[in-house]
Amino acid sequence: VLAPVRQGGGWAGYRRAVRDLLLTVDPTLGRRASLERSLREAIGDGRLVAGDALPSTRALADDLGISRSTVVAAYEQLAIEGYLITRQGALARVAPTRLPAEPSPGRAKPGRFVPYDFRPGSPAVGLFPRAAWLRSSRAVMRDAADEAFDYGDWRGSPVLRAQLASYLSRVRAVAADVGAVRIYGGFFAAVSFLGDALRASGERRIAIENPSLHVVRQALAGAGLEVVPVPVDAGGIVVEVLETLDVGAVLVTPSHQYPTGVAMTPERRVELIAWARNHGRWIIEDDYDGEFRYDRQPVGALQGLAPDRVIYGGTASKTLAPGLRLAWLVVPAEFRRILDETTNFRGGVSVIEQLTLADLIDRGELDRHVRAARAVYRTRREALIERLAEVVWLRQLAPTSAGLHVTVVADELDEQMLVDRAAELGIGLFGLGPHWSGTPQQSGLVLGFTRPPRHRFDEALTRLVRYLTDER
């Protein structure tokens, strides 16, 4: 039973959104949890907006007839969750930065709050190592020469490029030196610029795995390339099909195929490289989540086997945060000139941020963070798979123990209806459908397990499984 709680005159003087706030106490939740939920909902549906001041804890406690410590605890919880900003001696305010987001695949309806969010594409941004990042910012502000603030090298700061060359060699077995590394403002920018460079070098067509991430296909198409889908089987992209095509390059995700989760077999790797070498073609390796393997040491990057033919792409978006907009390519010597010439003035990434990341890597903080995140993701992935076993009509595709998502499939599934109904219950889902080039060949869901906050993950799992069980 939900009982409305009175609104009081103590709220006068605050903005309309706050004055009109209706708080309800759900006896099964208790007062504090009810208050938290009411505030979350008010922020989620826009009744409270960024910058709004909340009543003081004392005023709200008086007004609702509950103890002040309950209000304090609720505000604190919401601050931890990122809904509110609290500062000693000041009114709590609604946090300013709940940004609508693109092109993470799972963000169809920006701004809508989804408490049980299983959409893929982002890491657990709540894990971002804020203190370590700030420490590195401080070091940069203290130590950087004045010239660091001037126009820098357009290919990326030599300092970061050197750090990345060594990091990628160590962690992903990439063959890299400073001269090969390029820094861009995010992986989609890098892919766009690669597309431009391929066009400039006379190519018209590029192959891509089917299924694949739709925004990568869009970025390539936006550069004027015809994108040709090639099927993926249990070994990875089917090179036999690739052999029949007249394409200048192929974009693949060897360590953990997106979205199926297949890891490319050693045999297939050798075949793919032979194809590229025999025909003088380029392989673009999208190593988006290569750091996250749970059952064994990560398989090294394809690039290490053929640094002359593979353009390696990595990003800080999965290891640290998409908001940093940092990605890198390791480019074969023969492709560098055309890439640099085409990209020209379009690139340009903050030198300050590059030096900060370089310092973070140098201090071992990136490794430390990835280790910690890996432990969290492994646990979440296992819990998700265990609970999904209860949903008998779904089966997991290609269960490589890796990455930040699990793909499940089912025959004759109305994906869109499943996704839409879930949204009504605050459960965020994303279908397999948009990943197919042309006609979908299998229906399913790409389930990310990074988004629900830690304290709500079990509840989110329960709701997900109950929903999926009930729906069929």
Add this chain to the structure above:
Amino acid sequence: VLAPVRQGGGWAGYRRAVRDLLLTVDPTLGRRASLERSLREAIGDGRLVAGDALPSTRALADDLGISRSTVVAAYEQLAIEGYLITRQGALARVAPTRLPAEPSPGRAKPGRFVPYDFRPGSPAVGLFPRAAWLRSSRAVMRDAADEAFDYGDWRGSPVLRAQLASYLSRVRAVAADVGAVRIYGGFFAAVSFLGDALRASGERRIAIENPSLHVVRQALAGAGLEVVPVPVDAGGIVVEVLETLDVGAVLVTPSHQYPTGVAMTPERRVELIAWARNHGRWIIEDDYDGEFRYDRQPVGALQGLAPDRVIYGGTASKTLAPGLRLAWLVVPAEFRRILDETTNFRGGVSVIEQLTLADLIDRGELDRHVRAARAVYRTRREALIERLAEVVWLRQLAPTSAGLHVTVVADELDEQMLVDRAAELGIGLFGLGPHWSGTPQQSGLVLGFTRPPRHRFDEALTRLVRYLTDER
């Protein structure tokens, strides 16, 4: 008389570059200044490289037979200048970040150290408000919601866009709201994307002032546009000539024409806007240094007069630092869709950095910094002009009291020889020549006055004036 000073065994154990360092004492300079100069030269020509540890002050003092306090003072001076990093209890090291730089027009020979640098294009990067920036970074790391670290709005963070809309309206009389502002990774990226959008909307040709910044022409040409030069007279771009051309847009620098320094007259502004409105064409306003006017309040941006036809462009590169790679456009409603669609995935600027700049503006620190920088630049500009009066064969072009450069001209000048000989003496110059589209119509120099560090500015001026006087 330069006397070589012995190298000692006390240096063993350091890197070769340091061991081989040859220190010379110039009696006219004294010991400390000689030591500083020797170290600067060793760093400048690469004998000492980033990360090299220097001998302890005690070891070096013993080794050279000079007092330790002299060595301490020299190290401190070089640390202030950004050559060295000194930390209590640790060996001094060569600073890691003397980056080669492009495409600032004056950086022809990256890596070469120029002690007396009058090349234009950058602000005084030594003035960068490191402490204030760090304070804002700390605020962002403390207050930002987790979602700030996720994929953000591709048009730019709404938080920064709101701050910029209000800043630009206040400081530059720009008519802007959040919806009109776009954020890009530097002004060259913004111009490239504008070029792409104009091409996508069917345009083939764009007009630009003659002379103009060559890298802007290159960015537009790189987008596939034919760039058509239009002469500039004492009132700004000659609209009569523009009227005769079939172009879809024009790029102008109304507040302080680059490089001539002309401020566009009110009459010319009205003419230009009438041209754009009558023919349905776009004006791109490059307001690169609009904040820096010294004799009066800055003239408001052209955009304020015609927000329907003017695409306003600004940047943090002159007010704060080019290394931030942050620029913005204020875009008329009618042009937004095509711009957003063409730019698509190519943009992408760190949300963290955007929120940091937003906080900096919010705290009034950007205004404070611009005020302080303006005072420094005004003094430097006056000193430069006063001393240049001694060089009788040069005359100043369009002496608007504004900006970060002074352009001087002379008839029958061999610019290249003048620039090359100066470089041999450590004086950085940049000719007017590269700014002309086609045949140079006037020879001269574009003199920036921001680069020499404060303690060396008078000496740099003296060397410049002596060189220019002697050369003719």
